[in-house]
Amino acid sequence: MKSRDGNDLWPFFEPHSVAVFGSLKDGMGLGYVLIKNILDFGFSGRLYPVNPSYSEVLGMKAYPAVTEIADAVDLAVVITPPHTVPSIIEQCAEKGVKAAVIVSENFADAGGEGVKLQQQLVDITTHSAMRIMGPNTVGVFNACNGFTTIPYPFGYDRVRKGCIAYCSQTGVVLPECQPLEDRAYPISKMCDVGNKCDVNEVDLLNYLADDSETKVVAIHLEDVKDGRSFMNATRRLAACKPLLVFKSARSEAGARASASHTGSLAVNDRIYDNAIRQAGAIRVNTWQEFWDIPKVFAYHPLPLGNRVAIISHSGGAGVVATDAAMESGLAIAKYSDATLAKLAGLSPRLARNPIDLGPPLSLTDDPMTLQEDVIFTVLNDDNVDCATIVLYVGTMAPISYIIEMFDRLQKRVSKPMTVWFYGTKLSLVEEVSQQLEWLGVPTYTDQETAVKALGALVRYSRFKSGLE
Amino acid sequence: MKSRDGNDLWPFFEPHSVAVFGSLKDGMGLGYVLIKNILDFGFSGRLYPVNPSYSEVLGMKAYPAVTEIADAVDLAVVITPPHTVPSIIEQCAEKGVKAAVIVSENFADAGGEGVKLQQQLVDITTHSAMRIMGPNTVGVFNACNGFTTIPYPFGYDRVRKGCIAYCSQTGVVLPECQPLEDRAYPISKMCDVGNKCDVNEVDLLNYLADDSETKVVAIHLEDVKDGRSFMNATRRLAACKPLLVFKSARSEAGARASASHTGSLAVNDRIYDNAIRQAGAIRVNTWQEFWDIPKVFAYHPLPLGNRVAIISHSGGAGVVATDAAMESGLAIAKYSDATLAKLAGLSPRLARNPIDLGPPLSLTDDPMTLQEDVIFTVLNDDNVDCATIVLYVGTMAPISYIIEMFDRLQKRVSKPMTVWFYGTKLSLVEEVSQQLEWLGVPTYTDQETAVKALGALVRYSRFKSGLE
Numbered sequence: 001m002k003s004r005d006g007n008d009l010w011p012f013f014e015p016h017s018v019a020v021f022g023s024l025k026d027g028m029g030l031g032y033v034l035i036k037n038i039l040d041f042g043f044s045g046r047l048y049p050v051n052p053s054y055s056e057v058l059g060m061k062a063y064p065a066v067t068e069i070a071d072a073v074d075l076a077v078v079i080t081p082p083h084t085v086p087s088i089i090e091q092c093a094e095k096g097v098k099a100a101v102i103v104s105e106n107f108a109d110a111g112g113e114g115v116k117l118q119q120q121l122v123d124i125t126t127h128s129a130m131r132i133m134g135p136n137t138v139g140v141f142n143a144c145n146g147f148t149t150i151p152y153p154f155g156y157d158r159v160r161k162g163c164i165a166y167c168s169q170t171g172v173v174l175p176e177c178q179p180l181e182d183r184a185y186p187i188s189k190m191c192d193v194g195n196k197c198d199v200n201e202v203d204l205l206n207y208l209a210d211d212s213e214t215k216v217v218a219i220h221l222e223d224v225k226d227g228r229s230f231m232n233a234t235r236r237l238a239a240c241k242p243l244l245v246f247k248s249a250r251s252e253a254g255a256r257a258s259a260s261h262t263g264s265l266a267v268n269d270r271i272y273d274n275a276i277r278q279a280g281a282i283r284v285n286t287w288q289e290f291w292d293i294p295k296v297f298a299y300h301p302l303p304l305g306n307r308v309a310i311i312s313h314s315g316g317a318g319v320v321a322t323d324a325a326m327e328s329g330l331a332i333a334k335y336s337d338a339t340l341a342k343l344a345g346l347s348p349r350l351a352r353n354p355i356d357l358g359p360p361l362s363l364t365d366d367p368m369t370l371q372e373d374v375i376f377t378v379l380n381d382d383n384v385d386c387a388t389i390v391l392y393v394g395t396m397a398p399i400s401y402i403i404e405m406f407d408r409l410q411k412r413v414s415k416p417m418t419v420w421f422y423g424t425k426l427s428l429v430e431e432v433s434q435q436l437e438w439l440g441v442p443t444y445t446d447q448e449t450a451v452k453a454l455g456a457l458v459r460y461s462r463f464k465s466g467l468e
Numbered sequence: 469m470k471s472r473d474g475n476d477l478w479p480f481f482e483p484h485s486v487a488v489f490g491s492l493k494d495g496m497g498l499g500y501v502l503i504k505n506i507l508d509f510g511f512s513g514r515l516y517p518v519n520p521s522y523s524e525v526l527g528m529k530a531y532p533a534v535t536e537i538a539d540a541v542d543l544a545v546v547i548t549p550p551h552t553v554p555s556i557i558e559q560c561a562e563k564g565v566k567a568a569v570i571v572s573e574n575f576a577d578a579g580g581e582g583v584k585l586q587q588q589l590v591d592i593t594t595h596s597a598m599r600i601m602g603p604n605t606v607g608v609f610n611a612c613n614g615f616t617t618i619p620y621p622f623g624y625d626r627v628r629k630g631c632i633a634y635c636s637q638t639g640v641v642l643p644e645c646q647p648l649e650d651r652a653y654p655i656s657k658m659c660d661v662g663n664k665c666d667v668n669e670v671d672l673l674n675y676l677a678d679d680s681e682t683k684v685v686a687i688h689l690e691d692v693k694d695g696r697s698f699m700n701a702t703r704r705l706a707a708c709k710p711l712l713v714f715k716s717a718r719s720e721a722g723a724r725a726s727a728s729h730t731g732s733l734a735v736n737d738r739i740y741d742n743a744i745r746q747a748g749a750i751r752v753n754t755w756q757e758f759w760d761i762p763k764v765f766a767y768h769p770l771p772l773g774n775r776v777a778i779i780s781h782s783g784g785a786g787v788v789a790t791d792a793a794m795e796s797g798l799a800i801a802k803y804s805d806a807t808l809a810k811l812a813g814l815s816p817r818l819a820r821n822p823i824d825l826g827p828p829l830s831l832t833d834d835p836m837t838l839q840e841d842v843i844f845t846v847l848n849d850d851n852v853d854c855a856t857i858v859l860y861v862g863t864m865a866p867i868s869y870i871i872e873m874f875d876r877l878q879k880r881v882s883k884p885m886t887v888w889f890y891g892t893k894l895s896l897v898e899e900v901s902q903q904l905e906w907l908g909v910p911t912y913t914d915q916e917t918a919v920k921a922l923g924a925l926v927r928y929s930r931f932k933s934g935l936e
Contacts, residue, residue, distance in 0.1 A: 105827055109783075110817060154892065170784025171826075172890070177782070177860065182894040222787055248787050251794035257778075257822050258787045286916045287788065310725075314645070315577075316638025319690055319716050319726045320755065326719035349578060354725050358639075359573055392645065422640070424622065426650040430894055445913065448754045 002198075004229060006206030008131055009199065011099035012149075013142045013189060013207075015074035017046040019066055019097070021088055022079030022151065024049055024057040030079040030103070032057060034151035041156045042146030046071065066091050076100040077139065077149045082107060085135065086120040093128035101149045102134035108195045109136045118197050125198045137194025138171045143187045144213045152176045160438075162186020163215035164294045165208050167201070169193050173220055178291070182430065184437035185291065186298050188214045200225045205233035209240055216242045216297040218290055222249040222258035224272070231275050238280035242297040242460050245281050246290040247272045280463040282456045288449055292442070296453040299440040300416035302461035303385040307333035308454055309378045310354035312390035313361070317422075317447060318354030321388055324448045328455025330386075339381040346373055353378075368397065372405050379413045386416040386454050390447060393423040399432045406441050416457055418450040419443045470666075472697060474674030476599055477667065479567035480617075481610045481657060481675075483542035485514040487534055487565065489556055490547030490619065492517055492525040498547040498571070500525060502619035509624045510614030514539065534559050544568040545607065545617045550575060553603065554588040561596035569617045570602035576663050577604045586665050593666045605662025606639045611655045612681045620644045628906075630654020631683035632762045633676050635669070637661050637690055646759070650898065652905035653759065654766050656682045668693045673701035677708055684710050684765040686758055690717040690726035692740070699743050706748035710765040710928050713749050714758040715740045748931040750924045756917055760910070764921040767908040768884035770929035771853040775801035776922060777846045778822035780858035781829070785890070785915060786822030789856055792916045796923025798854075807849040814841055821846075836865065840873050847881045854884040854922050858915060861891040867900045874909050884925055886918040887911045 002008075018038070022031025035049055035058055048071075049057045052064040063069050066076065066088070076092045078085055082104050092100055107118035118135065125132050133139055139149030143161045150156075154176040165188050166173055174190055189211070193199055201221055208217050217237060224230045237243045249258035250269045276283045284290050308330040312318040322332060332353055335343070343350040347360035347370070355374060361367040379387055391402065406419075419441055421429045433443035444450035462468040470476075486506070490499025503517055503526055515528060516537050522530040531537050534544065534556070544560045546553055550572050560568055575586035586603065593600050601607055607617030611629045618624075622644040633656050634641055642658055657679070661667055669689055676685050685705060692698045705711045717726035718737045744751045752758050776798040780786040790800060800821055803811070811818040815828035815838070823842060829835040847855055859870065874887075887909055889897045901911035912918035930936040 110827075168784065170782060172782035172784045176892065177890060179892055179894045179897070181892070220784070222784070248784070248791055250791045253794050253800045254787050254791040257790040257800075286914060288914050288916075314638060314640035315725075316636065316640045316688070316690070316716070319722050322725040323716055323718045323722040326721050332721045332725075359578075422645060424644065424647055424649070426647045426898055427895070429647070446754060446756050448756075 002131070004202045004206060004233070006203055006208070006210060008098070009203055009207040011074040011131070012101065012133055012140050012191075012199070013147070014145060015045055015099070015147070017048065017071055017073050017075070019048040019050050019069060019073045019076045019092075021050045021076065024051045024054045024062060030151035033153055034077060034079065034149065035060070037148055037150060037153070037156060041148055044145075045147075048073065066095050066097065069095075073097045074099065077103065079103040079151055082114065082117055082135070086117065086124070089121055089124050089132065093124055093130045097130055099131045099133070101137065101139035102132060103138060103149070103151060105136045107135040107197070118195060121197045132198040134194040135197060137192045138174050139192060141175055141190040143189065150174060150176060155181075160184050160186050161188070162298060163188050163213065164298050165189045165191070165211070165214040165217045167191045167193070167204055167208075167217070168220040169196065169222055170220065182434060183291070184434050185295065196225060202226065202229045202233045205237045205243070209233070209237040214241070216244075216294045218244040218246070218294045220246040220248065220290060223255070227271070227275070231279060234276065234279035234281050238463070242294070243281040244284050244290065244294055244456070245276050246284045247276070280460070280468075282459060288446070289452065292444055292449050293453045293456050295437070295442045296416065296418060296457050297460070299442055300457065301414060302464065303416050303458055304461070305385040306330050306458040307383060307385045309333050309381075309384045309387040311357060311375055311378060311387060312354055313357050313392040314390060315356040315358060317390045318356055320447055321390065321451055322354055324451035325388070325455070328452050329458060330451070330455055333381070333384045335378065336381050336383050339377055339383070342377050343374065346370060346377075350374060368401055368405065372408070376409060376412060379409065379415050379417070384415065386457065388451050388454060389417055389419045391419065391421050393421045393428050393432050395425075395428070399428070399435065402432055403435050403439060406436060406439055410439065410441065416454060417441060418453050420447045420450045470599070472670045472674060472701070474671055474676070474678060476566070477671055477675040479542040479599070480569065480601055480608050480659075480667070481615070482613060483513055483567070483615070485516065485539055485541050485543070487516040487518050487537060487541045487544045487560075489518045489544065492519045492522045492530060498619035501621055502545060502547065502617065503528070505616055505618060505621070505624060509616055512613075513615075516541065534563050534565065537563070541565045542567065545571065547571040547619055550582065550585055550603070554585065554592070557589055557592050557600065561592055561598045565598055567599045567601070569605065569607035570600060570662075571606060571617070571619060573604045575603040575665070586663060589665045600666040602662040603665060605660045606642050607660060609643055609658040611657065618642060618644060623649075628652050628654050629656070630766060631656050631681065632766050633657045633659070633679070633682040633685045635659045635661070635672055635676075635685070636688040637664065638688065641688055650902060651759070652902050653763065664693060670694065670697040670701045673705045673711070677701070677705040682709070684712075684762045686712040686714070686762045688714040688716065688758060691723070695739070695743070699747060702744065702747035702749050706931070710762070711749040712752050712758065712762055712924070713744050714752045715744070748928070748936075750927060756914070757920065760912055760917050761921045761924050763905070763910045764884065764886060764925050765928070767910055768925065769882060770932065771884050771926055772929070773853040774798050774926040775851060775853045777801050777849075777852045777855040779825060779843055779846060779855060780822055781825050781860040782858060783824040783826060785858045786824055788915055789858065789919055790822055792919035793856070793923070796920050797926060798919070798923055801849070801852045803846065804849050804851050807845055807851070810845050811842065814838060814845075818842060836869055836873065840877070844877060844880060847877065847883050847885070852883065854925065856919050856922060857885055857887045859887065859889050861889045861896050861900050863893075863896070867896070867903065870900055871903050871907060874904055874907055878907065878909065884922060885909060886921050888915045888918045
């Protein structure tokens with residue numbers, strides 16, 4: 001039985017040489033597209049197209065079979081009809097290829113004959129050292145070295161490099177499906193383990209625990225292959241970096257639906273819930289939380305306590321934030337006397353938490369300065385551990401004013417803060433949000449997740465301090 | 469004591485003559501801006517600017533006092549410094565003005581002297597027939613007749629006319645703060661009751677229950693002035709049209725925060741929860757639900773049962789939708805034998821629920837036709853009451869293909885469906901969503917709310933049938 005310590009997963013993410021099996025039809029074949037993606041993305045290793053019908057593609061020699069390649073091959077990417085896959089994998093194993101991503105579908109995911117076909121792959125991995133990812137996967141995306149196994153066209157180089165690893169057992173999480181560029185998620189690696197005939201979430205969690213380029217891990221799962229190993233891997237990872245787990249197929253019907261597209265089985269959801277919590281990981285329950293909570297860990301230091309300051313352009317939104325804060329395990333910060341005096345000096349109604357900036361801003365000739373003074377005063381208070389800020393964005397003041405304010409605030413004080421912008425034009429809200437992300441301040445498309453993110457940060461901080 | 473049956477609220481929404489008290493400074497004064505808003509928005513009644521410092525504004529005669537206006541005045545809108553408000557209101561009452569919106573702030577919302585000032589207003593209303601909305605409110609917005617009391621510049625005529633009334637006790641819900649145009653919400657009326665010195669949620673609910681232009685009501689509340697009247701009004705409204713209630717200030721800290729900006733008091737949240745449910749209204753708990761769930765009622769007939777079909781471009785998203793469906797009181801529809809046979813004929817892996825369109829679409833030369841056939845076949849099944857659909861939107865196929873497909877589907881079958889689009893470009897996702905809204909298909913920015921909306925529809929349907 002293979003060790004699942006993650007040490008043998010490097011050929012998937014950082015191969016020196018890659019063989020690609022698939023159609024090399026000009027501009028259309030998935031093998032062709034993948035090779036073009038890899039070249040465009042800036043991969044610096046060696047590439048070997050394998051297809052007996054071609055002698056050349058994109059200026060490279062094509063090989064009739066993997067056995068014809070003289071050099072060592074770290075990774076094979078297989079995108080051929082399912083019945084051809086076992087023999088290709090067999091040949092790869094014989095040649096000593098270290099790892100294979102099987103993109104091809106219609107294995108356990110299709111039921112019937114596909115289940116038998118997948119079993120043939122399992123048999124090969126038990127008799128060789130080769131690791132297999134998939135089938136029914138698009139494999140990996142590595143923003144750090146410009147490598148991917150995704151055979152769909154997309155501007156992969158436009159994804160922002162960063163320290164969050166997003167993993168899944170479905171392709172919907174990968175770059176060609178999500179607004180990664182528009183939202184400016186800072187990404188290290190992404191991975192879809194598909195049908196998990198060999199490589200599964202345990203390998204991946206262990207690999208990412210040791211990956212120096214990854215500081216936060218978010219994983220989407222429908223099932224877990226081995227509960228005890230999963231617990232151990234989760235515990236190991238959460239001990240060194242924040243781990244967010246989106247476990248779907250929570251309901252019995254969801255588990256049945258999952259089984260029909262990945263061939264997986266159901267377990268009582270409460271078991272997952274307890275296991276995830278006990279390990280110090282954080283469970284998220286929606287796509288929005290899955291995508292948007294990790295970045296609060298990527299940008300910010302862990303807070304020292306749970307005392308939140310709420311600063312809003314709207315009194316009503318301040319109340320909603322207060323509810324969300326209480327429901328996320330935060331406490332409403334009680335400002336120091338010095339802070340209260342300073343705030344009261346700026347405007348009598350500011351000396352409270354949540355702060356409704358609306359009325360004072362409408363009374364001053366210099367609202368931008370007053371706003372910055374208030375936010376800085378509050379963040380600078382020792383009784384405040386973190387802040388959530390709600391700002392209206394309109395055409396009256398340029399976006400650059402807001403960005404410059406946060407730039408100055410970030411330089412003066414380094415406490416976690418999340419921001420929710422609202423306004424009449426979605427394009428404006430998105431533009432200011434994207435710019436602020438690049439500055440390292442997490443922004444949210446809904447107010448409640450902006451507060452939940454701080455709650456997650458506080459919970460992990462307490463876990464790391466041995467308080468939870 | 470005044471009746472709160474809503475019969476005397478018409479002067480707020482449909483006045484024939486309006487007096488505006490406030491600064492008439494050219495282009496800047498809030499009275500000036502309001503008068504311009506009303507003129508631009510297409511109001512056909514009479515307008516009387518009132519300000520002793522001006523003799524004319526925007527080509528209209530300005531009056532030194534309300535008593536100088538010869539005609540009857542239905543509505544006064546007051547945007548003057550707080551200490552001047554009681555005497556203005558007193559004069560209006562004496563003249564027989566039917567209603568007043570007090571936009572001015574710094575009454576109970578500010579505490580201290582403001583509380584006494586607000587009490588003076590309460591005293592006036594108890595001795596006259598005049599109704600007061602506010603203070604600390606922007607008042608009303610009526611898309612049906614082009615009237616508003618909001619003194620901030622905005623293209624009010626760009627808001628889509630429709631049948632949803634959104635009400636609140638905070639200005640954040642009004643047109644000048646929300647992307648009403650981009651999201652194409654179909655709106656009849658909007659209203660912010662502010663500090664509720666007189667007109668409150670009970671008047672409003674009763675008024676909207678009888679309003680023929682409103683078919684769905686969404687109300688945001690932080691507190692309730694009189695529990696029993698609120699229960700009665702809620703029950704009366706929910707008996708004739710769907711009512712969604714976003715009750716914030718759920719937590720004690722939230723209620724304290726609410727008290728500080730509206731002068732309201734806290735009640736145990738569970739009481740609200742029970743009251744709302746028993747009345748047949750639907751409680752929503754986030755801004756996103758508040759804005760996006762009502763439209764499913766505006767566009768669709770009530771479903772006959774709770775059996776949902778899930779059709780998705782992604783197997784993983786299908787599982788998430790299944791979880792959300794189970795958690796929203798829906799049942800996963802079991803297709804008829806005829807439907808299963810038809811689906812299997814289209815592609816073997818389609819004969820299931822949720823349907824993962826991904827693999828079959830990648831195998832056909834005509835994915836748009838296959839997709840439409842699948843959706844129509846499923847919606848046409850008598851065992852299906854509603855559907856949630858998840859579609860990838862990219863640059864490969866024009867948006868018009870998607871819109872035309874839904875246009876044909878809507879003409880062939882009239883069951884409720886909600887749609888969640890995902891893709892790499894937010895602008896594309898928003899464009900297709902907006903176009904589909906105009907077609908009368910509700911779209912969602914997150915998958916879970918798309919499913920919850922169907923759950924709300926089913927719950928109200930069961931309530932109306934006497935099942936809940």
